[in-house]
Every structure is written in C-alpha cells, then in structure tokens.
Amino acid sequence: MTFTDNLRKENEDIFQLIFEHPFVKGIGKGEVPEEALAHYIKADFEYLNAFMRIYGIALSKSKKREDINYFHKKINFILHDEIHPHHNFCDHIGVGYEELQGHPLPPTADHYIKHMMYHAQSGTQAEILAALLPCPWTYWEIGLELMKQYNPAKDHPFYDWINFYAGERSENTTLELRRRLDKLASEASTEEQINMKDVFKKSCQLELKFWEMAYICEEWPSKRKVNN
Numbered sequence: 001m002t003f004t005d006n007l008r009k010e011n012e013d014i015f016q017l018i019f020e021h022p023f024v025k026g027i028g029k030g031e032v033p034e035e036a037l038a039h040y041i042k043a044d045f046e047y048l049n050a051f052m053r054i055y056g057i058a059l060s061k062s063k064k065r066e067d068i069n070y071f072h073k074k075i076n077f078i079l080h081d082e083i084h085p086h087h088n089f090c091d092h093i094g095v096g097y098e099e100l101q102g103h104p105l106p107p108t109a110d111h112y113i114k115h116m117m118y119h120a121q122s123g124t125q126a127e128i129l130a131a132l133l134p135c136p137w138t139y140w141e142i143g144l145e146l147m148k149q150y151n152p153a154k155d156h157p158f159y160d161w162i163n164f165y166a167g168e169r170s171e172n173t174t175l176e177l178r179r180r181l182d183k184l185a186s187e188a189s190t191e192e193q194i195n196m197k198d199v200f201k202k203s204c205q206l207e208l209k210f211w212e213m214a215y216i217c218e219e220w221p222s223k224r225k226v227n228n
C-alpha cells in the first residue's frame with residue numbers, strides 16, 4: 001500500500017461525509033439553492049486565486065526544471081479550465097461571473113486558504129503537496145460518485161460540472177499529485193510523514209466545511225446580523 005493509499009484510508013469517514021453533504025448531493029439531484037451556489041462561487045473564485053499563488057510558491061521552491069514546468073502548467077489549467085465548472089453554476093442561477101468576484105472570504109474559506117498558505121510559506125515541498133492534494137482528490141471522487149449515482153443526461157443542470165470532475169483530466173491531476181507525494185514521502189522521515197498526514201487530514205476536513213459554509217451561506221458575525 002502506498003503512502004497516499006493510506007491517506008485515503010485514514011480519511012474514509014471524511015470522504016463519505018463529503019459525498020453525503022446536501023450541497024454535493026444537490027449537485028447530483030440538480031437542486032441546489034441559488035443563494036448557496038452564489039455563496040460558493042464568491043468564495044471559490046478567491047480560493048482558486050489562492051490556489052494559483054500557492055502553486056507559485058511551490059514553483060519558487062522547485063529546483064528541477066521539470067517541477068517548474070509542472071507547477072506552471074497547473075496554474076495555467078486553473079486559469080483556463082477550472083473556471084468552466086464555475087460558469088456552469090453561474091449560468092444556472094443566471095448571474096454573471098464578474099458579479100461574484102472580489103467578495104470578502106467567509107470564515108471557513110479564509111481558514112482553508114490560510115492553512116494552505118501557512119504550509120506553503122513555511123513547509124517543505126512534501127508538506128505543500130499534502131495540503132493541496134485533497135482539493136483535486138475529493139472533487140474527482142465527487143464527480144465519480146455523482147456519475148455513478150445519478151448518471152446525468154445532457155439536459156441535467158450540472159451535467160458539465162459532473163463531467164468535468166469525473167473526467168480524465170481531473171483523474172490525471174489527482175494521480176500525478178499522488179505520485180509526486182508518494183515519492184516525497186518515501187524520502188521523508190517518520191516525523192515528516194506524520195506531519196504530512198496531519199496537514200492532509202486538515203485539508204480534507206476543510207473541504208467538507210467549505211461545502212457546509214456555502215450551503216448555510218456562512219458569514220462573519222456582526223451586530224447587524226445578530227440583531228435581525
């Protein structure tokens with residue numbers, strides 16, 4: 001069993017909670033409240049910006065040309081392809097993508113981004129990849145799960161979203177990141193491996209909390225909101 005096989009096994013409970021989350025199930029059923037979709041896009045646009053910056057930090061810590069090329073390509077993929085699923089949600093609610101950009105981050109998205117950013121700034125390449133991997137991995141498996149359970153037809157409102165994440169490129173992103181993390185783990189000390197496991201688990205937990213954040217339209221507390 002590889003290091004990342006073990007990571008997956010140790011976090012089976014969180015993966016299941018993600019598949020069972022009402023937002024995720026709602027994508028499968030084609031029924032997600034409009035406010036939840038808008039809240040998700042507002043936070044996720046900023047999340048993608050942060051993700052690219054973190055790839056940029058990983059790039060700046062790379063010694064090999066091949067690694068520099070890898071992170072460069074991954075930034076490009078987010079810029080030009082990862083936005084398609086966002087457009088699917090925006091089109092469904094009839095709101096322009098630009099309207100949902102530049103909003104402040106709700107608490108959970110802020111926490112998730114700062115968690116990744118902390119490990120990117122202070123950690124080894126292995127630690128950075130451990131923080132990033134749950135992002136593509138949980139989405140790929142969500143895509144597969146929704147495909148299996150709902151087998152959406154072309155007229156399903158989230159056909160594009162589900163097909164994007166169940167597809168080959170989503171699989172390749174996950175498998176490539178796993179391969180890289182497995183290699184780094186094989187060269188890491190036991191202490192470093194324990195740290196990588198903790199970082200990976202926290203990102204899985206924050207993936208779950210991100211869905212919940214969007215579903216409940218989580219906001220920072222303020223007097224105005226408490227009073228009315």
Ligand SMILES: Cc1ncc(C[n+]2csc(CCO)c2C)c(N)n1
Nearest residue numbers: 044047051074082135136139173210
């Ligand atoms: C909270 C959150 N988690 C994961 C994704 C999906 N995602 C974002 S960037 C990327 C590519 C990684 O190379 C993938 C799969 C998302 N949109 N939002």
